[in-house]
Amino acid sequence: MNFWLVLTVNSVTFGGLLFLLSAGFSLIFGLMRIPNLTHGSLFMLGAYFGATLLTGVFGVKLNFWVAAILAALGVAMIGALIERLLLRRLPGDALAQVLVTLGLSFIAADLCLMVWGGDPINVETPPWLGGFMRLGSVAFPNYRLAIIVIAVVFAIGLWMLLERTRLGAMIRAGVDDPDMARVVGIRVSQLFTIVFALGAALAAFAGIIGGPILSVYPGIDQDMLPLALVVVILGGTGSLLGSFVGSIIVGFIYNFGQALLPELAYFVLFLPMLLVLIFRPQGLFGRQLP
Amino acid sequence: MSERAMTSNQTKILAVLAALVAVAIVVPNTNSFLILLATRALAFSILVMSLDILLGYTGLASLGQAAYLGVGAYLTAILATKYQFGLGYDFWLVLLFGIMVGGALAAVFGLLAIRASGVYFLMITLALGQCVWGLAYRWNSLTGGDNGINLRQRPKFGAIDLSNEVAFFFLVFVIFCISLGLMYTLVRSPFGRSLAGIRERELRMKILGYNTWLHKYIAFIIAGAFGGLSGVLWAHTAGIVSPINIELTNSVDALLMAVLGGAGTLVGGVIGSFIVFGLREYLSTLVPWWQYVLGIIYVLTILFLPTGLMGIPERIRQRRARNGNAGKPKQLAPAATS
Structure with missing residues (x-):
């Protein structure tokens, strides 16, 4: 019984992290019509930046949350630059844009390997979240519960942003029909940069707050990217609700798969994706993009 | 006009044949390091060309092509180490099995992937x-997990011992030439022409009555089969098969080699493969940050040379023509398909 409870909490936690990672991925995909294959690298960069800020730069050790926010801002800048300087040069050529994001992810992976070396870096849990919460005979790590809370807060925040603000309305219009959005005077190309930076910041934030659980290591980018892809294929592109539900599903399958069928863990991860592709190619909550 | 096109086409074929003969003469007389390098590049080229059938001729950018190399390679390694199969004359059977397993995997995956197009297909x-x-x-129990499988020996049949690197080079070379010939025939066939039609405008082909889904599906299976073939060769070339061979990086390498050389040219992919394998070995002896150089080459190629190296003569010709008759209306360039 306890085993199942712990596994369930772990699954929801991992799902929460995946949501932070894939929400931006899904929005970028919805708006710009390309899978941003640097997303795993942005996650990794966020984690490495955060870990460095935490261990101290010039002898100054930063608070966990300050470090997380600074890392996210730094990576948001990088994301905006990628969009402005590179993707902007290849308008309408989806394949070229995807290949450029891939080339960049290789460069980023080598850069991280050179700067931070090949050994995994452990990120310490913030001290006041270090303990456990007891519920009967089961103990849940506070930090994992905190991640769930953070993910829910972000989900609500993003939903408010998209549904209740002017910017959100413009983004939704851009996702639904970029040409029509342009015609009515929305500067869609500016939205591209904003959404790309926002997605990068979310991915980087996920990277650093996931640090205490996953640690940071070379190759984490390639571990996370396919998960984000599966979430988006499951949930449907450009849909926040889709990313949320997809992330929770993938979180459960990933953790239960690891525990019950370790040899086939990655394989079962892709099964629900295949089912969705067969029966509902646009994803559970997606609309067919024009 | 068409006569001139015909002769230029014959010139191209002659140039490729001459290059192949040159490779066959020069490579065996170099040192063992270069022989191995050329063998690896040739074995991998088959995968790159198979991808080019999808990318360059059908307009489908596959980012999972290394999977077919992987199943072919794992099949070879498992048969060789667990069952001692494929180390004598039965090696030819393994080649056949590799082709079949690659094609079978593509037949399954194609059912899922061919429904989608564009970036969805890629994802x-x-x-x-x-x-x-x-x-x-x-x-772990089947594939050896992260460590992979070591192949202790290469096949040996009759008087031919493939552990001799020159003999093995020639085996890979001959299979490479046959593959190139087969794929060239395929893309020049009516079937290949309809694939190009699908690439240019699928809707029109549908309206003309072509079953475009079936065309794409068959192309996908053929590409998978060649991928499996390259896997069998790769397993014996490298002597080890591990998950690295199936990593995303490997699929991307194949894709970028095809783009670097020029998609839709077949030979372009081979040139791309030789350049990348060569650069990788050469740069890694020079500088520790050689991998960025490759990453940067990829990005620059896509930004500034979208038609690849094989597209350069065409671009120069176009620029000359534009400068020569600036007043005349611009002539549309023919699609770079041959």
Whole structure:
């Protein structure tokens, strides 16, 4: 019984992290019509930046949350630059844009390997979240519960942003029909940069707050990217609700798969994706993009 | 006009044949390091060309092509180490099995992937490729997990011992030439022409009555079969098969080699493969940050040379023509298909 409870909490936690990672991925995909294959690298960069800020730069050790926010801002800048300087040069050529994001992810992976070396870096849990919460005979790590809370807060925040603000309305219009959005005077190309930076910041934030659980290591980018892809294929592109539900599903399958069928863990991860592709190619909550 | 096109086409074929003969003469007389390098590049080229059938001729960018190399290579390694099969004359059977297993995997994956187009196709093939990678990485009892499988020996039949690197080079070379010939015939056939039609405008082909889904599906299976073939050769070339062979990086390498050389040219992919394998070996002896150089080459190629190296003569000709008759209306360039 306890085993199942712990596994369930772990699954929801991992799902929460995946949501932070894939929400931006899904929005970028919805708006710009390309899978941003640097997303795993942005996650990794966020984690490495955060870990460095935490261990101290010039002898100054930063608070966990300050470090997380600074890392996210730094990576948001990088994301905006990628969009402005590179993707902007290849308008309408989806394949070229995807290949450029891939080339960049290789460069980023080598850069991280050179700067931070090949050994995994452990990120310490913030001290006041270090303990456990007891519920009967089961103990849940506070930090994992905190991640769930953070993910829910972000989900609500993003939903408010998209549904209740002017910017959100413009983004939704851009996702639904970029040409029509342009015609009515929305500067869609500016939205591209904003959404790309926002997605990068979310991915980087996920990277650093996931640090205490996953640690940071070379190759984490390639571990996370396919998960984000599966979430988006499951949930449907450009849909926040889709990313949320997809992330929770993938979180459960990933953790239960690891525990019950370790040899086939990655394989079962892709099964629900295949089912969705067969029966509902646009994803559970997606609309067919024009 | 068409006569001139015909002769230029014959010139191209002659140039490729001359280059192949040159490779066959020069490479065996170099040192063993270069022979191995050329063997690796040739074995991998078959995968790159198979991808080019999809990317360059059908307009489908697959990001999971390494999966087919992977199943072919794992099949070879498992048969050789667990059953001692494929180390004598039965090696030819393994080649056949490799082709079949690659084609069979593509037949399954194609059912899922061909429904999608554009970037969705790319994402689905990427995810399917990772699926195979996950199996190889985790299925310890069969694949040896992260460590992979070591092949202790290469096949030996009759008087031919493939552990001799020159003999093995010639085996790979001959199979490479046959593959190139087969794929060239394929893309020049009516079937290949309809693939190009699908690439240019699928809707029109549908309206003309072509079953475009079936065309794409068959192309996908053929590409998978050649991928399996390259896997069998790769297993014996490298002597080890591990999840690294199926990693996303490997699929991307294949894709970028095809783009670097020039998609839709077949030979372009071979040139791209030789350049990347060569650069990788050469740069790694020079500088520790050689991998960025490759990453940067990829990005620059896509930004500034979208038609690849094979597209350069055409671009120069166009620029000359534009400068020569600036007043005349611009003539549309023919699609670079041959």
